[in-house]
Amino acid sequence: MMLAAQGRMQWGAAATGLSVLLVLLVFFVVPVAKVFYVAFLDAQTGELTLVNFLDFFRTSLFRESFFNSLYVALMSVVVATIIAVPLAYFTTRFNFTGAALIHTLGVIPLIMPPFVGAVAMQMLFGANGSINLLLDEWFGFTIPFMEGLNGVILVESIHYFPFILINLSASLSNIDRAMEEAAQNLGAHGFRLFRRVVFPLAMPGFAAGAALVFLKVFDDLGTPLLLNVNNMLAPQAYLRISSIGIADPMGYVISVILVVFSLFSLWVSFLATRGRDYASVQKGGGGLMKRDLRTWEKVGAWAVIVLILIVVLSPHIGLLLLSFGTIWSFSVLPDAFTVKHYQEVFTTAWPYIANTLLYAGLAALLDVILATAIAYVVWRTNLPGRQVLDYLGTAAVAVPGVVLGIGYLRMFHDFNVPLVNEPLASWWVIIVVALMIRRLPYALRACTAALQQVSVALEEAAQNLGAGRFSTVRRIVVPLMAGGIAAGFVTAFATAAVELSAVLILVSKESDAPLAYGIYVYMQTAAGRGPGAALGVLAVIIVGVATYLSHRFVERTRAEREAAGRQAATGAA
Amino acid sequence: MQSQRILIEDLHLAFGSTEVLKGIDLEIRPGEFFAFLGPSGSGKSTLLRAIAGFGPKPSRGRIVIGEEDVAGLPPWERNVGMVFQNYALWPHMTVWKNVAFGLEERCVPKAEIAARVEEALQLVGLLELAQRRPSQLSGGQQQRVALARTIVVRPRVLLLDEPLSNLDANLRVQMRRELLRLQRELGITTIFVTHDQEEANTTADRMAVLDQGVIQQVGTPMELYDAPVNLFVAGFLGSANRIRGRVVAEAGSRVFRGAGGVVLPVPPDEAEGEAWAIFRPQNVRLLEEGDASTEKVRQGVACFAGKVLRAEFLGSIIRYALVLEDEEEILLDEPHRPGQHVLREGERATACIDAQAVRILRQ
Ligand SMILES: Nc1ncnc2c1ncn2[C@@H]1O[C@H](COP(=O)(O)OP(=O)(O)OP(=O)(O)O)[C@@H](O)[C@H]1O
Numbered sequence: 001m002m003l004a005a006q007g008r009m010q011w012g013a014a015a016t017g018l019s020v021l022l023v024l025l026v027f028f029v030v031p032v033a034k035v036f037y038v039a040f041l042d043a044q045t046g047e048l049t050l051v052n053f054l055d056f057f058r059t060s061l062f063r064e065s066f067f068n069s070l071y072v073a074l075m076s077v078v079v080a081t082i083i084a085v086p087l088a089y090f091t092t093r094f095n096f097t098g099a100a101l102i103h104t105l106g107v108i109p110l111i112m113p114p115f116v117g118a119v120a121m122q123m124l125f126g127a128n129g130s131i132n133l134l135l136d137e138w139f140g141f142t143i144p145f146m147e148g149l150n151g152v153i154l155v156e157s158i159h160y161f162p163f164i165l166i167n168l169s170a171s172l173s174n175i176d177r178a179m180e181e182a183a184q185n186l187g188a189h190g191f192r193l194f195r196r197v198v199f200p201l202a203m204p205g206f207a208a209g210a211a212l213v214f215l216k217v218f219d220d221l222g223t224p225l226l227l228n229v230n231n232m233l234a235p236q237a238y239l240r241i242s243s244i245g246i247a248d249p250m251g252y253v254i255s256v257i258l259v260v261f262s263l264f265s266l267w268v269s270f271l272a273t274r275g276r277d278y279a280s281v282q283k284g285g286g287g288l289m290k291r292d293l294r295t296w297e298k299v300g301a302w303a304v305i306v307l308i309l310i311v312v313l314s315p316h317i318g319l320l321l322l323s324f325g326t327i328w329s330f331s332v333l334p335d336a337f338t339v340k341h342y343q344e345v346f347t348t349a350w351p352y353i354a355n356t357l358l359y360a361g362l363a364a365l366l367d368v369i370l371a372t373a374i375a376y377v378v379w380r381t382n383l384p385g386r387q388v389l390d391y392l393g394t395a396a397v398a399v400p401g402v403v404l405g406i407g408y409l410r411m412f413h414d415f416n417v418p419l420v421n422e423p424l425a426s427w428w429v430i431i432v433v434a435l436m437i438r439r440l441p442y443a444l445r446a447c448t449a450a451l452q453q454v455s456v457a458l459e460e461a462a463q464n465l466g467a468g469r470f471s472t473v474r475r476i477v478v479p480l481m482a483g484g485i486a487a488g489f490v491t492a493f494a495t496a497a498v499e500l501s502a503v504l505i506l507v508s509k510e511s512d513a514p515l516a517y518g519i520y521v522y523m524q525t526a527a528g529r530g531p532g533a534a535l536g537v538l539a540v541i542i543v544g545v546a547t548y549l550s551h552r553f554v555e556r557t558r559a560e561r562e563a564a565g566r567q568a569a570t571g572a573a
Numbered sequence: 574m575q576s577q578r579i580l581i582e583d584l585h586l587a588f589g590s591t592e593v594l595k596g597i598d599l600e601i602r603p604g605e606f607f608a609f610l611g612p613s614g615s616g617k618s619t620l621l622r623a624i625a626g627f628g629p630k631p632s633r634g635r636i637v638i639g640e641e642d643v644a645g646l647p648p649w650e651r652n653v654g655m656v657f658q659n660y661a662l663w664p665h666m667t668v669w670k671n672v673a674f675g676l677e678e679r680c681v682p683k684a685e686i687a688a689r690v691e692e693a694l695q696l697v698g699l700l701e702l703a704q705r706r707p708s709q710l711s712g713g714q715q716q717r718v719a720l721a722r723t724i725v726v727r728p729r730v731l732l733l734d735e736p737l738s739n740l741d742a743n744l745r746v747q748m749r750r751e752l753l754r755l756q757r758e759l760g761i762t763t764i765f766v767t768h769d770q771e772e773a774n775t776t777a778d779r780m781a782v783l784d785q786g787v788i789q790q791v792g793t794p795m796e797l798y799d800a801p802v803n804l805f806v807a808g809f810l811g812s813a814n815r816i817r818g819r820v821v822a823e824a825g826s827r828v829f830r831g832a833g834g835v836v837l838p839v840p841p842d843e844a845e846g847e848a849w850a851i852f853r854p855q856n857v858r859l860l861e862e863g864d865a866s867t868e869k870v871r872q873g874v875a876c877f878a879g880k881v882l883r884a885e886f887l888g889s890i891i892r893y894a895l896v897l898e899d900e901e902e903i904l905l906d907e908p909h910r911p912g913q914h915v916l917r918e919g920e921r922a923t924a925c926i927d928a929q930a931v932r933i934l935r936q
């Protein structure tokens with residue numbers, strides 16, 4: 001009887017795994033494969049060909065876009081590094097009260113995507129923005145912060161530097177102090193010590209963060225569009241598809257290039273980190289030696305941090321000013337302040353908000369269900385090929401929203417949903433599905449981490465007492481994972497709520513549009529900037545609250561776990 | 574290089590407001606293999622690290638190596654070799670690179686670096702593994718690389734913080750012999766910290782026992798074992814029976830009278846007064862039933878009757894716990910031989926001890 005139950009459970013796990021696989025195939029693998037296929041298809045003859053790629057590189061606009069995208073992504077990594085390294089250094093090297101502040105900066109890319117602040121940045125740093133007006137008045141010169149590609153680089157690096165900060169800080173604080181002491185003992189100190197020992201040990205963390213920044217910037221659609229920089233890859237893909245239509249091969253060629261470079265950057269970061277799980281070799285941990293700052297050093301450190309902080313918060317400040325300002329043009333600050341943009345938003349923009357809550361909520365819910373199932377099948381069963389689910393779930397990181405959107409249009413434009421009588425590609429549900437696939441990696445990471453914290457012994461204890469696998473999952477595993485699942489849900493929700501690129505392609509009528517789309521549309525016109533900014537502030541608040549909640553879930557689970565750990569320890573003693 | 578002495582005078586050191594080293598005075602002779610022994614938290618690592626220049630700055634005192642006071646020097650200018658407990662091999666460098674590191678820092682010419690690294694790796698028997706990464710080595714091999722990395726720069730002295738504690742028991746015995754051989758070959762003054770008495774006893778020329786940031790006693794392992802100066806050292810090094818009582822004059826000689834009535838012989842020049850009698854279990858022997866007498870005390874042997882409380886088989890010995898007639902409990906060890914008669918719980922027995930095996934401590 002026991003054996004039969006075992007067999008049944010294995011069967012249940014297999015069914016779960018297969019359903020998940022089916023979802024991933026239909027809504028992820030096949031659409032992306034379709035995009036690749038079309039890119040290699042001769043539009044006239046229907047044969048496989050490289051001619052589209054030749055056309056791409058023969059067109060000077062595309063060549064330019066390609067190099068611009070590369071340049072912007074690389075320069076963003078450079079600028080983000082310049083911002084992140086001193087911050088990481090301060091927090092890990094010194095006993096510094098500003099450390100908490102620096103750590104809070106880490107959530108910025110989560111709570112506000114770059115496109116939301118892009119127009120605000122234009123107001124502050126543009127050719128006629130506040131800063132340049134002041135510079136011109138006081139010193140008689142201006143700085144082209146926001147000129148063309150510069151603007152994209154500035155906005156992107158300000159938003160994404162925390163990825164480098166977080167990863168670099170983590171690997172710095174994982175360095176065993178004895179690593180450093182051993183080098184000092186053998187005569188190294190100062191910069192040589194940093195270069196020969198500390199930096200190489202922190203390199204994997206830096207590489208992981210830098211790759212993420214590269215990928216995010218390379219794939220971003222909203223920021224260049226809003227800054228009116230169209231000669232980059234993602235905007236070109238979008239413009240081709242939206243103006244010429246889904247039959248135009250160039251959109252697909254660009255998609256292939258986007259995916260290939262995303263994969264490439266992930267591969268580089270994989271190479272940089274492979275075989276360098278230094279943490280396992282360093283037994284002590286505990287981070288680098290920290291020392292107290294002298295008074296003048298403290299002043300210097302604070303000065304650097306305040307400067308960086310001002311720059312980093314400028315999109316938020318600008319957005320607030322924009323949302324409360326009346327007219328803001330050729331002046332340092334808006335002419336006067338008003339709440340009428342918020343009134344407008346609250347009277348006309350409800351559908352955007354309602355749609356956002358619905359889409360992001362559904363997508364996040366589906367994400368945690370998929371993620372829990374994947375984590376369980378991968379880590380707790382021995383089904384053959386189960387790793388594939390994990391790979392697929394994670395690989396979604398490398399597929400830009402534009403590409404997924406184009407894939408859905410191409411795949412589902414002639415598939416009529418029964419009863420609704422609308423092509424799936426223009427039904428609102430497809431937006432939810434796109435968000436779900438795009439955010440699955442986040443949920444998957446959270447759920448996998450949560451599952452790995454649940455000791456197998458707890459499950460075995462339940463099975464030993466007669467619980468089958470399904471009831472073990474339901475009564476033991478899921479409750480114990482609850483904190484991680486909640487955190488995964490909220491992260492997926494928060495980031496889905498402000499996703500623009502896939503949405504921009506998939507929204508077929510105004511009434512289906514979520515917040516991000518609304519912000520984008522408003523921001524297009526000078527008159528719409530005020531309400532657009534108000535909507536942006538609203539989005540930041542929604543996402544900020546969600547992020548805070550997710551943080552609370554994680555903290556609370558950890559506190560509970562630690563309390564339980566203490567109990568177990570005292571119980572044993 | 575010539576062996577250097579280490580002189581520590583009145584060293585005080587605190588972490589914030591907690592004083593961890595409280596006036597350490599110590600002289601370690603040139604070429605000596607010296608051990609710091611003590612319970613956890615006694616300050617052994619702190620003292621060792623202070624010599625290498627790590628940890629908080631000493632609030633008072635001198636650390637002299639050779640003729641130079643190093644207390645004010647940063648770690649990288651001390652030329653003091655340290656082997657870390659977890660080895661601290663840099664995972665991003667090969668074995669060869671790890672060993673070459675210190676020489677490169679000293680700007681030694683390339684050709685000489687190659688020769689010296691090779692020599693050092695040869696010395697620890699790891700030349701074939703030079704191109705491996707630390708993560709591809711076993712614990713014992715990592716230990717050897719750490720050692721090679723330190724000695725290759727020819728430091729003035731060698732400091733080892735529990736160098737063998739991460740190894741399994743067999744490897745530990747082998748490594749400590751190897752360590753001793755190497756130390757003798759190089760003639761380098763060496764300090765090593767250990768929890769393990771056997772390790773200290775078998776390798777150290779002399780050792781210091783620390784407790785609560787104070788050196789309790791310095792001497793050869795045998796001196797410390799046979800003649801502990803206080804109860805802490807007596808109890809820390811091996812097992813000791815201790816009985817509270819007084820030394821009194823009796824019939825022109827001196828005896829120790831325990832609080833419960835035990836009488837022990839003591840050397841005739843022992844001063845009268847409150848005291849503790851200390852003796853080791855293996856110096857107590859079992860006697861046939863019946864003839865305990867104070868008569869024998871004067872002949873330098875004391876015997877007392879008691880009952881067996883428990884008997885533990887420890888392999889080479891059987892350890893009995895006896896309750897004497899005055900309720901005092903003592904341990905005694907009998908060497909184990911096959912077929913030996915083992916007393917059972919509750920059986921009566923008589924134990925005897927020689928006068929010269931009893932040590933009287935005042936405290
Ligand atoms: N970084 C530190 N900050 C504060 N107190 C410390 C620090 N390092 C050590 N101590 C304290 O100093 C005392 C001595 O520590 P030390 O590490 O020297 O002990 P030890 O003899 O080496 O012990 P063990 O055998 O456990 O290694 C301990 O009470 C410890 O709590």
Ligand SMILES: [Mg+2]
Binds near residue numbers: 618
């Ligand atoms: Mg220690």
